[in-house]
Amino acid sequence: MAVAAAGQLNLEESPSWGSRSVSCFEKLEQIGEGTYGQVYMAKEIQTGEVVALKKIRMDNEREGFPITAIREIKILKKLQHDNVIRLKEIVTSPGRDKDDQGKPDSNKYNGSIYMVFEYMDHDLTGLSDRPGMHFTVPQIKCYMRQLLTGLHYCHVNQVLHRDIKGSNLLIDNDGNLKLADFGLARSFSSDHNGNLTNRVITLWYRPPELLLGSTKYGPAVDMWSVGCIFAELLYGKPILPGKNEPEQLNKIFELCGSPDEVNWPGVSKIPWYNNFKPPRPMKRRLRDIFKHFDRHALELLEKMLTLDPAQRISAKDALDAEYFWNDPLPCDPKSLPKYESSHEFQTKKKRQQQRQQHEEMAKRQKIQHPQQHVRHLPMQQNLQGHLSLRPGPNQPMHNPPLAAAAGPSQHFVKPRVTVGQNRYPQGGNQGGYNANRGNQAGVYGAPYPPQGRGGTYSAASMPGQGPRGGVSYGVGGPGYPQGGSYGGSGGGRGSMVGNRGQQ
Numbered sequence: 001m002a003v004a005a006a007g008q009l010n011l012e013e014s015p016s017w018g019s020r021s022v023s024c025f026e027k028l029e030q031i032g033e034g035t036y037g038q039v040y041m042a043k044e045i046q047t048g049e050v051v052a053l054k055k056i057r058m059d060n061e062r063e064g065f066p067i068t069a070i071r072e073i074k075i076l077k078k079l080q081h082d083n084v085i086r087l088k089e090i091v092t093s094p095g096r097d098k099d100d101q102g103k104p105d106s107n108k109y110n111g112s113i114y115m116v117f118e119y120m121d122h123d124l125t126g127l128s129d130r131p132g133m134h135f136t137v138p139q140i141k142c143y144m145r146q147l148l149t150g151l152h153y154c155h156v157n158q159v160l161h162r163d164i165k166g167s168n169l170l171i172d173n174d175g176n177l178k179l180a181d182f183g184l185a186r187s188f189s190s191d192h193n194g195n196l197t198n199r200v201i202t203l204w205y206r207p208p209e210l211l212l213g214s215t216k217y218g219p220a221v222d223m224w225s226v227g228c229i230f231a232e233l234l235y236g237k238p239i240l241p242g243k244n245e246p247e248q249l250n251k252i253f254e255l256c257g258s259p260d261e262v263n264w265p266g267v268s269k270i271p272w273y274n275n276f277k278p279p280r281p282m283k284r285r286l287r288d289i290f291k292h293f294d295r296h297a298l299e300l301l302e303k304m305l306t307l308d309p310a311q312r313i314s315a316k317d318a319l320d321a322e323y324f325w326n327d328p329l330p331c332d333p334k335s336l337p338k339y340e341s342s343h344e345f346q347t348k349k350k351r352q353q354q355r356q357q358h359e360e361m362a363k364r365q366k367i368q369h370p371q372q373h374v375r376h377l378p379m380q381q382n383l384q385g386h387l388s389l390r391p392g393p394n395q396p397m398h399n400p401p402l403a404a405a406a407g408p409s410q411h412f413v414k415p416r417v418t419v420g421q422n423r424y425p426q427g428g429n430q431g432g433y434n435a436n437r438g439n440q441a442g443v444y445g446a447p448y449p450p451q452g453r454g455g456t457y458s459a460a461s462m463p464g465q466g467p468r469g470g471v472s473y474g475v476g477g478p479g480y481p482q483g484g485s486y487g488g489s490g491g492g493r494g495s496m497v498g499n500r501g502q503q
């Protein structure tokens, strides 16, 4: 594949935009469900080539072709690099296909526009969620180096990705990793000081400057997300799984210390700093919490998870880090094992099916043996003699799994998300942040009332909001001044809701 040199945009290889029909492809199976709609594995009928078709959802579009898709296509057209997903072409379907009875056929394409991408066997979340999945250190280094190389290319070409997370990092069976989903990406210029929306990046991977309300930001936002992914690969599970923005900030402060004018000059001028300033300063504990990480890994992680974006390491400098130049060296992508295709959508679906089967079995057993006790989730006694769920999504740092201590070859085992039960509930942060201010040790998250859908608006009905935007937030903490509510993120890793179409 022709690759543009760093700093140059390759516009030579432009795909044949929209000149072919989607009927040139045979849909094989659904592999993703995103804000835009479905992603399918498909085969080009004439050549037999396997591709990914991403449908551009038009349901909510009253004003023609969605601006977000235009932006994504424009950006993808500019970017040509081995570590950035390749948009091959755009295809259309002329109209709604009908079945034999004249009803719309859900198995056929209907009046839509599709982006045709090269097909990738896995996404990082799907791959790491495979039961018993094991990433070696050379493998982690290999993925990280490719991620940083792709991101460096984007940044040199003045593109911010703004949604770096595991499910947007695609991996093929030749070990190549590519950045995908540029639906939130945008061009920036270092001399242009315009305001950008801070409602980007999936919550767990979102940097402190965005959570504090900054609207002037740059490539460092992506580097924070890369730091979260890096730590997740080493640690075995997401390191900052906040349920909502205040809790997310609190988790960051617990790990990285609270920001002040010394460690982050200018932080006190960021819009919501005073609303989220903890009552007492919090110490940085990253080295302590991840003390079992390899020295060079920890050194690099420190630089990625630096609170002040101006001091955070760039993709270019990260590629020069000792970590990548010391034994064990990153492996050759081609030497990596080949796995059965694994996308987050599929692994979630499989788990959901397994869960349903278990539930049915339990029901059957209950009918057969009504006296038997139902087995609950494993409980474990903590030092105080209290029962606690373990491992819990919100206790990642105090109970490092063996993986974190294992040194060169760690186990990558994620906590299982029970599909069907929303582990990261979305909804109203009803109390308002300051109500919790008196909290011990400045922990804001804990006493939040149960999250619910009580909120103020259905993001789906807002202009520019994606179809996943059923999420609603109650009147936000005083720190979130957008009309009392913000349509930011759904909790967690899963989705970045409703911010497409903004600056």
Ligand SMILES: Nc1ncnc2c1ncn2[C@@H]1O[C@H](COP(=O)(O)OP(=O)(O)OP(=O)(O)O)[C@@H](O)[C@H]1O
Pocket (backbone or CB within 6 Å): 031, 032, 033, 034, 035, 036, 037, 039, 052, 054, 085, 117, 118, 119, 120, 121, 122, 123, 126, 167, 168, 170, 180, 181, 182, 183, 343, 344, 345, 494, 495, 496
């Ligand atoms: N080229 C591809 N090859 C294989 N799988 C892909 C490809 N593109 C996307 N997918 C799968 O589909 C999923 C969703 O794709 P993508 O993130 O581009 O859609 P989206 O609508 O922007 O999703 P989201 O709302 O989660 O950001 C990915 O996580 C991945 O598993």
